[in-house]
Amino acid sequence: MTECPECAASVESHEKILGEVFACPECGTELEVLGTDPFAVQPAPKEAEDWGE
């Protein structure tokens, strides 16, 4: 378990894998799994209007 960097909600690791992107259940921020042991997340990079091109 860790904390959402946006809203401080508790975020469960469950069976998430490295690099997985999921939405915080409280604030909906897309989070990317940075590590699984210990479990760590950061806001996922957002694609720009040009879809990253």
Place this chain on the structure above:
Amino acid sequence: MKAVIVGASGYTGGELLRLLLRHPSVEVVQVTSDSMAGKPVGRAHPNLRRATDLVFVPHAARQAADVTFLATPHGESMDAVPGLLASGGIVVDLSADYRLRDPAAYPRYYGREHPHPDLLASAVYGLPELHRDALRTADLIAVPGCIATAATLALHPLARSGLLTDAPVVVDAKSGSSASGREVAVAGSHAERSGVMRAYALTGHRHTAEIEQETGLRIALSCHAVDPVRGVLATCHAPTTRRIETKELWQAYRAAYGPEPFVRIVHESEGLFREPEPKWLAGTNYCEVGFAPDDRLPRVVALGALDNLVKGAAGNAVQSLNVRLGLPEATALDFLGLHPL
């Protein structure tokens, strides 16, 4: 438990009846209306056709009951409540007549002295999120106003957080047409009301007194009539002592409302539905609260959204009664709304 609804032909009375007809512990035995006496409830509330055999009776024919709901215009409950309390039942008053604890507020906001100021101290403000313990033993429940409910729930976490200055909080409220009731007035006719964004009560709105009483903040309330039939959105501009981080606001609101069954904290960073929106709450007892810190100025913008007839009136009344009776608070209040609408 047998219930009577006084003033049941109005919009809040109709919503009360809609909710109570599906309440497993309450039987509505009588609905009163002078203007609709002798007519079936479906004549006033077409959504309730064949849901009940009840027929409106005149106010004067009101029976004693275990619980009496007063859905009457402001001023009519003041004199009715003492007799109802003396008969031993629970009184749930949806008017403003017993909401304010300070007797001096009545001449200022409602234009008349309160005839029974001694009863004001025994009335419990019917907002379970703030007064749950007092409601458990209350015999007189004063259901809050719709704008007051939205603004109070939006501001309550901030008021108790110590983050605000003592400067007034500006509350900009928008309300739908059903908030002004069922009585026909020129200002509410379709030709005059449809499509408006009409400012009214820019200062001195009656709900100011309730919001100040419940939050302890100084409130500068301005109101606007907008096009939807249902809904209130209160946008509250609160000066803070310093710049606030989003995470701090989440923590403050979560601490205030974490387990609340009918308050949803909404401030999402993705998607179409990022902030509270009354449209999706129509018919439900939910109040959505949200917030945004200003990264340039020391202030927070707080939002409260609800259906003025449900969480802003009848639903809150039923929720308060559920607390009083020791029932699960969501009893008869489980509608989740419609989407799309």
